[in-house]
Every structure is written in C-alpha cells, then in structure tokens.
Amino acid sequence: MADVKNQSYGCTVDTLNVPFTTFPKLLEKWATLKPESEAFVFYTFGKPKTSISFGKLYQDALKLAKGLRRLGINKGDIVAIAGFNTPEWLVSTYASQLVGARPLFFTLHDKKGENMTGIIKKVGGCKMIIFDPGNDDLHWKISQKFLTVDPSNGAVKKSDIPSVEWVLLMTPLESTEKCFTINDVAFEEDTSLPELDPADIAAILQTSGSTGFPKAVECSHYRLLQTAFHFTYLSEWNDPKKDGEFVFFNDRPFYWLGGFPCLSLATGGKHVTQTNTLVFTSIAEIVKFNSQIVQNEKIPYGLFVTPFLLELLMLEDFSWKFRSVITGGQPVPASCLSAIGKMYDTLGVLYGSSEAALNCGKTYHTSSERYVGMAALPGVEMKIVGNNGMIVPVGTKGELYIRNVTAAFRGYINEPEKTAAVISSSGWYKTDDFAHINSEGCVEIHGRVSDVLEIGGAKVLPSFIEEIIKKNPAVKEVVVFAVKDNKHADDIACAAVVLKNEATLTAESLTEFIKEELKFSEDAKFLQYIYVPKRILFLDNLPKTATGKNDRMKTREISLPHLKD
Numbered sequence: 001m002a003d004v005k006n007q008s009y010g011c012t013v014d015t016l017n018v019p020f021t022t023f024p025k026l027l028e029k030w031a032t033l034k035p036e037s038e039a040f041v042f043y044t045f046g047k048p049k050t051s052i053s054f055g056k057l058y059q060d061a062l063k064l065a066k067g068l069r070r071l072g073i074n075k076g077d078i079v080a081i082a083g084f085n086t087p088e089w090l091v092s093t094y095a096s097q098l099v100g101a102r103p104l105f106f107t108l109h110d111k112k113g114e115n116m117t118g119i120i121k122k123v124g125g126c127k128m129i130i131f132d133p134g135n136d137d138l139h140w141k142i143s144q145k146f147l148t149v150d151p152s153n154g155a156v157k158k159s160d161i162p163s164v165e166w167v168l169l170m171t172p173l174e175s176t177e178k179c180f181t182i183n184d185v186a187f188e189e190d191t192s193l194p195e196l197d198p199a200d201i202a203a204i205l206q207t208s209g210s211t212g213f214p215k216a217v218e219c220s221h222y223r224l225l226q227t228a229f230h231f232t233y234l235s236e237w238n239d240p241k242k243d244g245e246f247v248f249f250n251d252r253p254f255y256w257l258g259g260f261p262c263l264s265l266a267t268g269g270k271h272v273t274q275t276n277t278l279v280f281t282s283i284a285e286i287v288k289f290n291s292q293i294v295q296n297e298k299i300p301y302g303l304f305v306t307p308f309l310l311e312l313l314m315l316e317d318f319s320w321k322f323r324s325v326i327t328g329g330q331p332v333p334a335s336c337l338s339a340i341g342k343m344y345d346t347l348g349v350l351y352g353s354s355e356a357a358l359n360c361g362k363t364y365h366t367s368s369e370r371y372v373g374m375a376a377l378p379g380v381e382m383k384i385v386g387n388n389g390m391i392v393p394v395g396t397k398g399e400l401y402i403r404n405v406t407a408a409f410r411g412y413i414n415e416p417e418k419t420a421a422v423i424s425s426s427g428w429y430k431t432d433d434f435a436h437i438n439s440e441g442c443v444e445i446h447g448r449v450s451d452v453l454e455i456g457g458a459k460v461l462p463s464f465i466e467e468i469i470k471k472n473p474a475v476k477e478v479v480v481f482a483v484k485d486n487k488h489a490d491d492i493a494c495a496a497v498v499l500k501n502e503a504t505l506t507a508e509s510l511t512e513f514i515k516e517e518l519k520f521s522e523d524a525k526f527l528q529y530i531y532v533p534k535r536i537l538f539l540d541n542l543p544k545t546a547t548g549k550n551d552r553m554k555t556r557e558i559s560l561p562h563l564k565d
Contacts, residue, residue, distance in 0.1 A: 007391050008384035008398070008437040010376045016229045022196045022221040024061075024098045026265040031058035039264050041272040042086060043293045045279065052087040054268075060091045060186070065098035065193060067185035071154075071166055073128060075100030075194040078204070080120050082106045082139070083132035084276040085254050088170035090261060092130045092182060093254070097202055097221075100194040101127075104204040104216070105255035108134065109278070113142040119206060120161050123216050123413050128166040130182065137173050154180035198222040204413065205257055207354045216413040217354045219257075223407035227257065228266035230358040230377050234348030235301050235324040237267070245269050248301035249294050251277050251286070251308075256547040257354050258303070258328075272297050277548075282541055283477075284501070287311040291318045300324070302344075305548045306332050307477060313339055314500075326350055328361075333470070334371035341367050349374055351445060355409045355422070356402045356429045360443055373442035380404050383428070384437050399449050400435040401428040434461060451552065453482045453491040455530045460493065462552075465531060468517045469495060472510060474503035477542050480533060481556040483563060494563060495533040496555050498542055507536040537562050 019026075030039070035055025042050045073079060079096040081103050083089040096103040104123055107115045108131065120126045129147075133140040146160035149167045156164050169181045202221040206214035237243045246269030252259025254273075264271040272293060280286045287308050294302065300323040304312060309327045312318065313336070322344040327336060332349050340347050346365050351374055352358035360374040360382060376382045383391050384398040392398045401424070409429050411419030422430045434446045447463035454460075462480035469478045477498040482491035499505055511532060520527045543554035 006394050008394050008396065009382070009391060010437055010441050010443065011381045012376050012378055014233075014378045016226065016233060016378045018222065018226050018229045020198050020222060021225070022097070022198055022200070023202055023224075023262070023265055024094060024196060027054065027058045027061065027094055030054040030265065030268050034268065037268075038270050040087070040090065040261070041270060041297065042275050043273070043289070044275040045289055050087070052090070057087070057090060057094070060087075061094035061098060063186040063188055064091055064095035064182050066189070066191035067182075067187040068095060068099045068101070068128070069191050069193065070187055071128070071185065073099050073101050073166075075200075077101045077128070078104050078123065078126045080104045080106055080116075080126045080129045081131065082108050082116065082129075082255075083170050085251075085259070085273045086132065086170070086275055088132065088182065089254055092168075092170060093203075093261075095182075096130075097196070098193055100196060100200065102201040102204055102218070105206065107206075107255065108132075108139045108142060111138075111142060113145055116143065117146060117161060119214060119216060120164075122415075123204065125163050126161065127163060128168065129161075129164055130168045130170060132170045133173050133179070135174075137175055137177075140169065140173060140179070143167070149180070151178040151180060154185070196221070198225075203260065205255070205260070205354045215415060215418060218410065218413065219354075219357070220407070223357055224260060224262045225266055226379065226407050227260070227352075227357050228262040230350070230361065231263055231303070231326060232267060233378065234326050234350055234361045234363050236346060236363060237301065237324070240268065244300070246301065247272065247297070247299055248303065249273070249290070249297070249299045250303040251290055252303070252305070252547065253277075257352065257357065258305070258547060272299055283307055283311050287315070291315055291320075294322075295320045302326070306336075307550070308548065309336060313343065318343070321345070324348060324363075328352065332371075333467070337364055337369060337371055338367050340364060340369075350377075351443070353431065356404060356431065357407060357409075359402045359404060362442060372438060372440050373444035375442050379406050382437070382443055384435060384443075389424075394437055394439055397434060397436045397446065400431045400433045400443060400445070402431055403428045451481075453480075453493055455491050455493060460491075460530060462493075465493060465495070465514075465533065468514055468531075469497065469510065471517060472505065472513050474499050474505040475510075476500045476503075477550070479542055479550050479552055479555045481552055481559070483535075483556075483560070492535065493531070493533040494535040494537075494556075494559065496542065496559050497536060497538050498540065499538060505538075507538075510536055535563050 031054045038051045039054045079101045106119045148158035154166050198221045201218045203219045246267040249272045251274040277286045303326045324346045325344040326348040328350040348363045350361035359380040362374045381403045383401050386392045386398045432449050434449050447461040452459050465480045479496045485492045543551040545551045
C-alpha cells in the first residue's frame, strides 16, 4: 500500500471569511459608508492623475444600469466590454453586473479588430458592445470595418458579429463625428433591476493566450471575491482598524484576473493603477513610471508580475518600502527574497490562472529564508500526477492538478473538447504546468508540460535553461523555445535574449558561460548537446501577452526568420 504521507498532495487547514455577496452589493455598501473616499486612482503618463469615489462610482453605475435595462439588456445577456483602466470601464462593468448581464472582456490591440471579433464570435450571443474609442479614435475606426452603428441611438444597422444590437462608446470621439456614449444612455428615474446571486456570472475572462488563442472562462461574483481575499491573505492584511486602509498598487489590466477590480470593493480600500501600460516601449519605462506613482501615493501594498518586480529591484532611485509585495505570473527567482527587509517587509508569491483563479501561494518574511515554492491557498487542493494520471511520490516531477471545491472551474465557453481535456471526472483542473511537491508540502513550478523540449531522448524544460542563462550578469530576460531538426526529428533549443542597458554579450561567450554553469564532465559531453541552445539571438524586447507575461509563442514566431541559415 502506498505511503499516503509521501504522496504529492497538498491542502491547507486555513479558512477565509469570504462574504457570500455580489460586487454591486459591496459597491452600494461602501458608497453608503464612505461615499467621498477614493475607490480608484488613475495615473496616465504625461497627464494629471484622476480618481473616482465609491459614491460617484456607484451612482454612475446605477444610472447606466437603468439605461441598459431600458435598452432591453436583461439578466444573463452578454455585454462585451473593452477599454483601458479608467472610470468609464468600471462604470460599464458594474452597470452590466447591476442589470444582471454577463460582462465579456476583450481587447483592441490589433488593427484588424480580430481581438474583438474572435472572442465575441467564439462566445456567441453578445447583445451589446461597449468600448473606449481609443486615441485618435483608433478603436472606433477599427470597429467600423465590421459594424455600422446609428450615431443617434447606438443601434446596430449592420454587423459581422451575429446577435449584436447595440454599440456604446465609453467617451465621445475626439473628432466632431457624432456617436452614442454611456452618458447618453444613463437614466435617473426608477427602473427595476434584478436580484443577484453570488453564484451569478460577474465576468467572462480570457485566458492569457501565452500558449495559443485565448479561451473564455466564466467567473462568478463569489469566485472573484475569493480571489480578492487570497490577495489579502498573502499580504497578511485582515482588519482596517488594526492594519489600516488597504491601499494597493496594481498596474495590471482590469480585464485580467490579476488586475480585476475586486480588491477595493472587497476591503473598502483604494486601488491605484496606470490607465495603460501598453503605451510604453519597454518594461524599464513602465516600471520607472510605476515607481514614481508608488512614491507619490506612499502605497503600502503592491502587486507586480515577476519581470516588473525584477526591474523594480534594479532601480537605484527607488527609496520607498512596501509593507507587502505580491508577485507571480511566471516562475519567481529566489533572488526576489533578497529584497525582503529592504524594499518590502514581506513577499507573497502566488500562482494562478483564469481557469483555476489563485490557488497556490506563500508569504516569505526574511531574506534568509530558502525559497521552497508555494502552498495550497485556503479552499484549494493540489496534487502532482504522472503520465499514467496517478499521483506521484513527494519530490517527483509531474503535472500539477488543482481543485477548488467552492469556486470550481466549469470549463471554456463553447469549447467542450478543450474543456474535457483539462477537467478530470472528479473535478481536478489539469494545469499543463510541470511541477513537484517538496518535503515541506510546497509546490515548485518548472514550466509548461507542453513546452517541454525533447532532445536526444531527454525531456528538457525551457525554464531550466532560462534560469542558467539569467545567471549571466549581462542578461535581463530570456525565453527558450524549440525548433524542429528535420534530420533527427528532434527539438533544437533556441534562446532569445534581452541584455541589460549598456551590457554587451556575444552568442559565443554566452554559450561558454552556459557550459561553465552546467559543469558537465568530460564523459558527459552529450549533455551539452541537450542543454546548450544551438541558436542564440539578441532582441531589444521580448513580446508580452496583454497581461504582461512573456509570450513564448510570439517570441518564437518573430525569432524564426532570424534563425534561417
């Protein structure tokens, strides 16, 4: 019989007091208790900061909800929403929730408009689209390729997207062209709004797309509130009377799980953000502006994806000290722990996804602590399974499975085959992440199962090679990917490298560096063939997904032309 204690399974006895309520109810609560208090603060590069109070946010959302109801938007309808981190995005989202609609978040990052049409068509049944017209009305111009809208009332005359009846803009156009906006729809007279249940859908999020075309995931009010309380759990914030107001910085897009505006409503605190980080050309520029915001606002809590935190650690003129910082989104180097006590009192490391929400995390308190990974968060189970689908012994690598009983992932919208591929019959979500659970009961993530390279009969994790390359002091970022060797039907490891400012490095010298770090013996030279990238190229920047992760597929795509002999 297997030793149960030696199995790669983890859960926690800790519990969270997550209120069984909805975002509209919480917004109404804070609008009543502290109507003049800032709920969100917005920074836009080159412009004055702005903010919106709980009271104004609730009143604006309520008026828009009444207007949406008059246009025939009912409980369960889908309202597609796209925009920057702005008050208008918040008003549009909370108004949709107030009327019982399901907000579907999409992006407008390509000039063809495929970000809009692709996900809306995939989900289907969208009744209304609300979006920011964009700088120089760019998004509006893009939409006109497949939408014809009556400017006097927002009614759709012609559309390539079936079922869409209404189109509203968040703000007026910069040109003199007439359009119909959310302010035009706002209605103050009494209008009946539906009763909401915490199990109702509060948002339809897209997966990050770092491994392919994004999929759509429904999230209930309760599920997103649990996410908020997982953030406060890792930040060790419990009570505003004891710990002070929960003022936090998070520049991630509102439409992403990691940036979704749930924390201020869950805590009554203040969410400080950038309106649009994508206007910058590099991580260094984004983080420089972030550092100015944090110091201006004297923010005690912060959330930064791992590449941004590493950049922040390199800033010489950043003097602020956080009470707590949370990071994640990609494997977290142990070097982040060295800043505990200097830049932040504690460091919370988390792991999650659009599908399984936040599910693993650990708070580190001293720089002398050894990085041991992350434990299951309250309400979550985790296990590691082998190729046969059975749980493996502690310390053995395999695929990470996650199960959240109270906020389970139900599947991708209209994609039953992909859903069946990632959810087991007993409700476990298959993450596609290669990991192991150590003797301390913590999980350590090594990379994606589907990213594993097969070279010379060996399975090689890109993250293993990446961590070696990152040890070179000239290297800022790296992504390792595979191209096929048609001769041997083998993978060839390739590395796309970004150097630190003013650093110099050649492919030859980096190759020698990797060999020195690996320190393979003379009788194991073939391991160099397996682990040393055959092709190394240097890029100015690595492509990112909309949520700030390194985009492995896009990196491979833009690198391939440079790899041809």
